[in-house]
Amino acid sequence: MPHEPTPARRSAPPRPSAPPTDTAAMISATPPGTVTLGRLLARAGEAVRVGLPEPMWVLAAVAAAKPARGGHTLELVEAEASGASGQLRAYLPDSAVEALRRVTGHAIIAGHLAGLTAVLQLRCNFDARWGLSARVTALAPGLETSLVARAVEAARARLRAEGLLDRQRQLPLPRDVTRVTVVHPHDAAGWADVAGELRRWAAAGVLTFRSMPVPFEGADAAAGLASAVGRATSSFDGVLPDLLLVVRGGGARAGLAPLDDEGLARAIATAPVPIITGIGHASDSTLADDVSLRTDTPSKALAFVRELIVQPARRARIDYAAILAAASGGVDRAAPRLAATERLVTAEALRHAGVASERLHRNWGAVREAAQQARGQLARLDDALDHIVADVAGVLPLHLGRTTSELAALMEAIRARARRDGDRADDGARHLDVVADRAVSLLDTAATTLLTLGGAAKAAAVAKVARASSELEALTQTVRERSQRHVTSTDDGSRAVATIEAAVAETCRAQLVEILRLLEAIETAVDRRLAAAEAALDRALATLDGADPANILRRGFVLVMDGQGHLITSVAAATAAVDLVLSLADGMIAVRLTT
Template sequence: MSQPSFDFGAGDEPLDDAATPTFTVAELADAVNGALRRSFSDGVWVRGEIQGWNERGNHAYFTLADDTAGRQAVLRVQFFANARARLRPLLAKHRLRLSDGMKVRVFGHLDFFAPSGSLGLKLTDLDPRFTLGDLDQQRQLVLRRLAADGSLDANRRHRLSPVPLRIGVVASEGTAAWHDFHDELVRSGFAFHVVLADTRVQGPEAPRRVARAIGALARQAARSQLDAIVVIRGGGARNELATFDAELIARAVAGAPVPVLTGLGHEIDRSVADEVAHTSWKTPTACAAALVQAVAGYRQSTETCFAAIGRAAGASLGSAERTLGDQAHRMAR
């Protein structure tokens, strides 16, 4: 039986040479990392949106995304414990907390991770001014749109009831903000009737959920079941307050048929919701105290009126009694 043979050319020729080398995968990974270190030896600044924030122990991992039309791209970012500890004071100073949806400008060193074949950035620094600037820019755009169509002061045209006892509340049940607000009303001794629309007030879904909760309470108010709607949350990072810069929430506030009061727990910053609301307060407790004061003021004015009526009636009766006495005295003569 014959055996076929194959001619692969001269057997002494090398498979590759210095001009066209053949790499193993590991060698290629080393070559890529070497090229990255040479090209970006001092590190690189990159901007994008945080997606998929994930904490594992003291480390954090996320994807930095660029959704520019026709130029979609993502970069994996490693934010290791030592860098997080070093940057924590900087974030605290600017009241920022990294989370999904944030626009950031970060600095780090590129690394090709051979086991997964992926390019990543080891984050070592960030620029808080970039994030704050983006938040403010988005806020100003929303305010201009609201002002253009008259929504900015629409809710302030409603008159607050002189005795606002029926209150709809948008809050996250079980939080300190809710308990502070509720306890302040209870301590007053007044017969407040509170309807809670329990919802998340932070996170990517918060704007939609808060707006939906305001809408649900607004429908009750339209049936004359509520005197006012209150939107509250506790303090937190500046970017978490940005939830209440959402146009969706602002338009829900503007469209409510009763006054909307806010107590969003920020002593310094004002959100778009604060700007659109009938009245804004710095904290949930202050918001509740204002309602208590309004009811107490109504009671005081009512008691003052009753006292004045009593005095006037007493004076009138006294005068009538003297008149009758004088007439009786003349008749007795």
């Protein structure tokens, strides 16, 4: 038994100093029956022991609860309802509080008794020095409810002050639920229904789940639950789970004590993934419910998960419609601009092509005109050369004929003179020699003149031909240079036209490629979102198919209706109907209630 400390010491009043008297005289003067103070206190202690031999249940208000060695000191005063006044100091050992903790399963704190009106079992004793005091031997049933409420409220206040009470509700919900971990009791009825539904979803390819059974009741349940929550929110095949379900499903209210544990509440509040609780007590809210996403029952927790699974399919349908509308609107809005751009580019290309064609025609006309002029000059030079040759050919016979005639006339004159002057033969012979020499000289002169005239004519003809050839060559070079310039200008125009046409073609091609790329990207995005939406829809349909009433009936449930086909949901309605129809998985049975 722990040591029971004495009540807090009150300072004893100082003994008054009496004037010196004769002690024997004073004793002889006392009235009969006078006792000493020690005797009086001893008799008072004896009276308490005899008069209050057993512990008694006492209704009192706890004004204060202060820690003491091995327990707490309670300042008890009269309850307001009694209308009396009184005060007593009582000692509450830790063993009594620990017994209450074992009964309730909650972490009860003796200090929470302050301010409560309670029924306590007290064993009174009287000390000669410290007066009347008491020891608490038991706490009346029902007091633990108030203590538990105070302990939970204190824990809730600490969590709120640290910002943990609403932390779970601030986490974003997963957009797509594919991995779920469930913490549940061993072989609980609520878990059987949850497991069946999760298995159907897993078979349909909607999600994968992991089961973590753990005790929900007992002395170590709170610590086990906190540890299970920590393990459950760790990696799930290498990644975190999307959701954690904590489900229980029915049971006594007293069995909820571990769920009010502050350590468990902190583990839930600081978890990195959303935690959904389905304890199965709609009217009872635990500390674990306060820090999590609370649902009343395991079936409602599953409904919460089902809604999260179906939401992506709805979003995909909405996004698909929005993508189609945006794509259609974008193409419709771009079509007029593309058509206007095409018309503008085509008109500009035709204008440049027309300008280049006109310039080409002008250059080609100039080339043709220069060629014609060159041909005319060549023809004139050819005619002049023909005239020169003809002149030379006509002059040479005339000169030759005249020279021959003169020579013949001279020879004839010489012969005539020789015949008249026969007498002077020698002189005639000499003269004949002179004449012959002169004739030969004349012949040489004629030949030289003829040759000179022929050479001059020939040189003149050659010079004229050379001049004509030079002029023709210069004209040809001029024509060639002008033609080359015109051809170069024509080539520049052609290249400009080709460049414009190439730029127009490249612009059209780039715009067409961009449009095709955008359409392909839109089609790819639409196909991807549509595929995801169809997959999510298939999973949702599989989920909904799992909730089909016919499937529920195959699990052993019965659908009760009255004779008019109205659903019966209560005993009162069944009693009022009398004639009932029971719908089973393989048919219906008509029954009649008898009292």
